[in-house]
Amino acid sequence: MAAGEYDTAGDYINHHLVNLTYGRLPEGAEHCYGGGTVETTHWAFAGCAAEAEAMGFMAFHVDSLMWAFGLGALTMFLLYRAAKKASPGTPGRFQGFIEMIVEFVGNTTKEVFHGRTGAIAPIALTIFTWVFMMNLMKLVPVDLIPFPLELWFGVEFQKIAATTDPNVTLGMATYVLMMMIFFSIKVKGWGFLKELSFTPFNTWLLIPVNLLLEIVGLIAKPISLGLRLFGNMFAGEVIFLLIAALFGAGLFFLPLAAGLQVAWAIFHILVIVLQAFIFMVLTIVYLAMAHEDH
Amino acid sequence: MNFNLTFVGQIIAFAIFVWFCTKFVWPPLLAAIEDRRKIIADGLMSADRASKDLELAQERATKIIREAKQEASGIVDAANKRAAKIVDEAKEKGRVEAERIKIAAQAEINQELDRAKEQLRSQVSTLALAGAAKVLEASVDESAHKAMLDKLAVNL
Numbered sequence: 001m002a003a004g005e006y007d008t009a010g011d012y013i014n015h016h017l018v019n020l021t022y023g024r025l026p027e028g029a030e031h032c033y034g035g036g037t038v039e040t041t042h043w044a045f046a047g048c049a050a051e052a053e054a055m056g057f058m059a060f061h062v063d064s065l066m067w068a069f070g071l072g073a074l075t076m077f078l079l080y081r082a083a084k085k086a087s088p089g090t091p092g093r094f095q096g097f098i099e100m101i102v103e104f105v106g107n108t109t110k111e112v113f114h115g116r117t118g119a120i121a122p123i124a125l126t127i128f129t130w131v132f133m134m135n136l137m138k139l140v141p142v143d144l145i146p147f148p149l150e151l152w153f154g155v156e157f158q159k160i161a162a163t164t165d166p167n168v169t170l171g172m173a174t175y176v177l178m179m180m181i182f183f184s185i186k187v188k189g190w191g192f193l194k195e196l197s198f199t200p201f202n203t204w205l206l207i208p209v210n211l212l213l214e215i216v217g218l219i220a221k222p223i224s225l226g227l228r229l230f231g232n233m234f235a236g237e238v239i240f241l242l243i244a245a246l247f248g249a250g251l252f253f254l255p256l257a258a259g260l261q262v263a264w265a266i267f268h269i270l271v272i273v274l275q276a277f278i279f280m281v282l283t284i285v286y287l288a289m290a291h292e293d294h
Numbered sequence: 295m296n297f298n299l300t301f302v303g304q305i306i307a308f309a310i311f312v313w314f315c316t317k318f319v320w321p322p323l324l325a326a327i328e329d330r331r332k333i334i335a336d337g338l339m340s341a342d343r344a345s346k347d348l349e350l351a352q353e354r355a356t357k358i359i360r361e362a363k364q365e366a367s368g369i370v371d372a373a374n375k376r377a378a379k380i381v382d383e384a385k386e387k388g389r390v391e392a393e394r395i396k397i398a399a400q401a402e403i404n405q406e407l408d409r410a411k412e413q414l415r416s417q418v419s420t421l422a423l424a425g426a427a428k429v430l431e432a433s434v435d436e437s438a439h440k441a442m443l444d445k446l447a448v449n450l
Contacts (some may be wrong), residue, residue, distance in 0.1 A: 002368075021298075023295075048331055053296060056296070057297065060300050061300040064300050064304075065303045068304060069303075069307050072307060072311045079319040083323045084322070091326075099323060102327065121324075122312065123312050167300035167301040168300065171308065181433050
């Protein structure tokens with residue numbers, strides 16, 4: 001559906017917040033637009049938000065995964081190209097740019113973590129570059145890619161900014177949690193379990209309380225990490241959509257919408273870098289904490 | 295905005311990218327950066343050394359020039375002295391030569407004088423006799439007064 005065909009601005013925004021979902025439609029679920037109920041459980045693309053909802057956990061956001069993986073692969077390709085050509089001689093412009101990022105990430109890691117940074121720094125570099133690339137997609141005008149896809153290929157939903165999908169940000173945060181647990185066990189061994197059991201109350205009587213507190217604290221870190229990025233990006237996306245809806249409200253609003261679009265986009269140049277940086281720094285901090293003995 | 299398998303997919307994608315980055319991106323880039331840092335540090339150090347070397351060389355050059363100047367002025371002094379000496383020697387020689395010539399001339403003059411005196415002495419008796427003859431208007435016996443006249447000539 002093209003921008004002009006929505007009944008209200010709310011419809012327009014809602015439509016743009018639905019991912020392209022491929023999943024298992026269970027028996028008995030309602031089809032879209034009064035098309036009856038699903039007869040047999042089968043895998044298919046969701047035709048509307050309600051169908052996607054019915055799929056539950058057994059579904060993929062094809063657009064999020066595609067954009068996330070595609071951008072990640074592109075980032076890695078660019079980094080790899082620089083890494084392959086890396087030599088101690090005078091670097092080219094591209095080489096210098098990549099090395100600047102690498103040095104920046106390396107220095108940030110060294111400032112936070114006073115150990116061997118060999119394992120943490122690459123994670124930080126991956127996060128910073130990848131999250132930045134995914135956030136960057138927000139600066140692409142909201143209909144630039146979804147509209148042609150719908151017009152020419154019949155793809156009804158398309159969200160190109162992968163970090164506005166909580167699955168993506170929480171997935172990354174969960175990987176960070178896994179790394180935290182991995183490093184904790186690697187560095188402290190049984191000490192990690194001891195740490196969970198005997199802080200903050202150092203008595204065996206309160207082990208259950210300690211475990212509860214510590215595990216909640218442990219899990220809260222990545223969740224806040226993932227939700228922070230998601231929240232910032234999602235809110236920004238909604239504002240972009242509101243501005244885009246304003247474009248459709250008539251010629252009178254055009255200059256206002258254009259001005260807002262430019263202002264918000266410029267502001268977002270700052271936000272996307274900042275959020276990528278925050279995600280990276282917090283990851284480093286958490287992983288550094290995992291290395292420390294209390 | 296449902297929570298679904300995308301979450302798992304994202305974890306797997308992240309793991310793959312981290313693995314790739316750790317294995318193929320980070321080590322060569324960091325190695326290149328470290329190597330370059332070392333090369334630059336070495337370059338700066340050698341530049342420092344070179345400038346110090348230059349300073350030393352300039353100092354040495356200045357010293358050599360100063361020495362050369364001193365030597366040159368010494369040579370000039372010596373040459374001047376030698377020239378003065380040569381002139382002095384030449385003057386002395388000239389003076390001695392002149393003296394010698396003067397003495398020789400004196401000797402010759404004396405000789406000439408003696409010879410003239412001798413001649414005069416040989417002729418004085420004759421002249422005296424001629425004079426006396428004139429005075430006396432008479433012939434005077436030469437032989438009679440010869441002894442007296444010879445005595446006169448000796449006293450002359």
